Amino acid sequence: MKVLSKYPSLSIQSEELVSKLPLNAKGLHRINFADGRINLSLVYGDLKETLSELKNPFIKYDAWYLDGFSPGNNPEMWSKKIAACIAESSHSETTFATYSEAGVVRNNLERVNFKLSKIKGFGDKRRMLTGKYQGKYKKVTSTSKSIGIIGAGIAGCSLAKILANRGHKVFIFDKEEAPSCSASGNPLLVTYPRLSSHDSPYARFSLTAYLFSSKFYDDMKTKFWKKSGVLMLGFDENSKKRESDLCNARQDTALFEKLSKKLASKKAGLLLNHGGLFFKDAGYINPKGICQDMVDHEGIQKNFNEEVQDLLQEREGFRFKTSKNEYILDQVCLCNAYMVEQFIELEGISKKRGQVSYISSSKTLENLNFPICAGGYLSPKFGDQHLIGSSYSKSYSKELSEKEHSENLKKMKIILKEGLELNGGRVGFRTITKDRLPIAGFMNGIYINAGHGSRGSSSAPLCSEYIADLIDGTTLPIDSSVAEAIKPDRFKVKN
Ligand SMILES: Cc1cc2nc3c(=O)[nH]c(=O)nc-3n(C[C@H](O)[C@H](O)[C@H](O)COP(=O)(O)OP(=O)(O)OC[C@H]3O[C@@H](n4cnc5c(N)ncnc54)[C@H](O)[C@@H]3O)c2cc1C
Incomplete structure (x- = not known):
């Protein structure tokens, strides 16, 4: 089910559309074009569940594209109930288009108040159906505030x-x-997802937010976003279990790719003791x-x-x-x-202190291509240093703590064997929720x-x-x- 919205006079090139399509992951995905003036809401999932999740008495879509196999093959898609849901989420200027012109499609859409027209078909179709909703709900046009x-x-x-x-x-x-x-004042923040192999609002938010942020920074075309990918190492029982759960839940490599120790080392530009999952849309920003x-x-x-x-x-x-x-x-x-x-x-809501540490770059580290996460994280070079992090502590002090530096250094032992030269760090306060x-x-x-x-x-x-x-x-x-x-x-x- 695809839902289009706003400013139909602006056109989208199909190559741009294809390049922005998210991977197949259950839930709603927002894709923006023309600086956010056209939004495509792309929903993956069973229509019977997803349509009700889109429903909101105040939110109406501008255009629907109905593309769900023929009524003979997929009768549920063209049912009266689905037509009624579409009507409920439409305003007086909402349009729809579909390649199908079958009687059941026409009848069910007419019954819920769509005025239909048959026009020349798309591709090898002789005809297709379009229509406009005749309901009373007026389109809301937002005014500048x-x-x-x-x-x-x-x-x-x-x-x-x-x-x-x-x-x-x-x-x-x-x-x-x-x-x-x-x-937000650290020299860099690593942008990567917190994934789960189970479907839940938490997992859906984490995945959609991660994919959205990666595209958002891409669209900014800024030098302060490095879409380098991020490697999450499988280094102990817990991380390996999470890795295998994720791989079982998702067999394609669109979201992440499992890398052996050898492949991971080659890609990272650093000799590693473990393989892991590589997330290609992840990276880091200079905030x-x-x-x-x-x-x-x-x-x-x-x-x-x-x-x-x-x-x-x-x-x-x-x-x-x-x-x-x-x-x-x-x-x-x-x-x-x-x-x-x-x-x-x-x-x-509460605040939680954290500290990142800066370490000098070295011959071993200087070619690191992307952040590596393993309990803590190690960043690629910024200036002639790397960032490692980060601690979690109950203290509210704003001063750097030697103890927290040591904790950060200790976490790096999973990634690196060599001794590290500490150069400083930064303290910040996260805002955490329960x-x-x-x-x-x-x-x-x-x-x-x-x-x-x-x-x-x-x-x-x-x-x-x-x-x-x-x-x-x-x-x-x-x-x-x-x-x-x-x-x-x-x-x-x-x-
Ligand atoms: C040690 C550490 C490491 C981290 N590492 C990462 C990482 O690798 N990747 C990642 O994604 N995230 C990381 N985070 C988390 C990330 O930094 C935060 O999630 C993010 O910066 C929060 O941004 P924010 O805009 O909500 O808050 P902030 O950046 O804290 O901004 C809030 C702003 O509100 C202003 N303000 C408050 N009250 C007023 C007022 N009355 N009037 C005017 N201004 C006011 C403050 O001055 C402040 O500038 C890390 C955090 C810490 C502490």
Whole structure:
């Protein structure tokens, strides 16, 4: 089932479409064209389940392409029930197209209020069917809004970029002097998935977010994204079990490839003691560079060294009281990590200290081609150093800790035998949630994009796209079970 949306006057070249198609992985995938002005929602799965997961009384699709074998071979696809679901998710300008012109197709679509036309067929088909929905629900066209974003880490900057591309006037605030000075301030962040062999909202979010972020950075065409691939070593009983579960669940090599010790060493440019799974769409970002690229947009007003001290919901909009000024803006999105609690009461969220260590490069390490993960991670060279990480600790100190350096070095013994020369490091605070999923959605009139834990570079772009779609009232990039799993008040409901 393919669902198209928005701006039909912009055309997509078929080569571009094919190059952007995601691999076959259950769930909803958002593919953007023309800077996000055309969205393709591609859903893999059984129509009977997926259509109900797309259903949302406020979200209507602009165009449907119905492509599901002939009614003789696949009667369930063309049933009255499916036609009714399509109608429920359509507005007064929604169109559809299908190669089939069978009687049952025509009858079921007419019955739910589609006006049909037969036109010349595509390829070797003599005729095909198109139509327009005659329902009352008016198409929602989003208008340009003024939107304040609090926090200029990877979450805030990716949201600012998406909203500005869509024509909104964005004001981004950060109390620091530049973007990406807090958790997002490491010299590099590794972008890779946390996969599971079982289907669950958690697994679906992790996979879709990872694939979305990789494409999002590709589309930016920035030098601060290196799509080098990432190798996850199978080095102990747990990691080997996870590896074999994943390989059993997925036999093709579209998502990852199992590499022997020899092949992995050759590809990595480093002699390794173990093989593992290689993820080709993964890589690493320079977050400072990429966040700066994201906010360098004429639609974004950058307010650095400006702390938002108070936020008041008034009739005309939100009053932002900052350390320098006051603003009235239509909407607000909190992208200020664990500091969201300054403005809203949230359960299930906390901060967790972490430290990365820098080590000198060497003859053995200098040709490392991609990050290697094995408990901790080792990065390719940046400058003349490599980054290793990272620790997890209960302390709230901002000082570097010798103990945490030692922990990082110890983890590297799985990857490297040689002694390592320590050069320094950096301390940061992750925002973690009880279920390890981010917090994204709408609560008490405010949008929230936070809780990105240890994987912000993979999870933030999809959450930002989701928030932008909620603001615009358009089709969503995640299905309803994933939206439910990441909603801001989920811990309160459980309690
Ligand atoms: C040691 C360590 C290693 C990590 N390694 C990786 C990795 O390899 N890969 C990966 O993907 N992730 C990694 N992470 C996680 C990643 O860094 C985070 O998930 C991500 O940076 C979170 O981004 P954010 O935008 O949500 O928050 P932040 O980057 O923390 O941004 C929040 C911003 O809000 C601002 N702010 C707060 N309150 C206000 C206010 N009132 N007014 C104005 N501004 C305000 C802050 O100044 C800050 O700049 C790591 C984290 C740590 C600590």
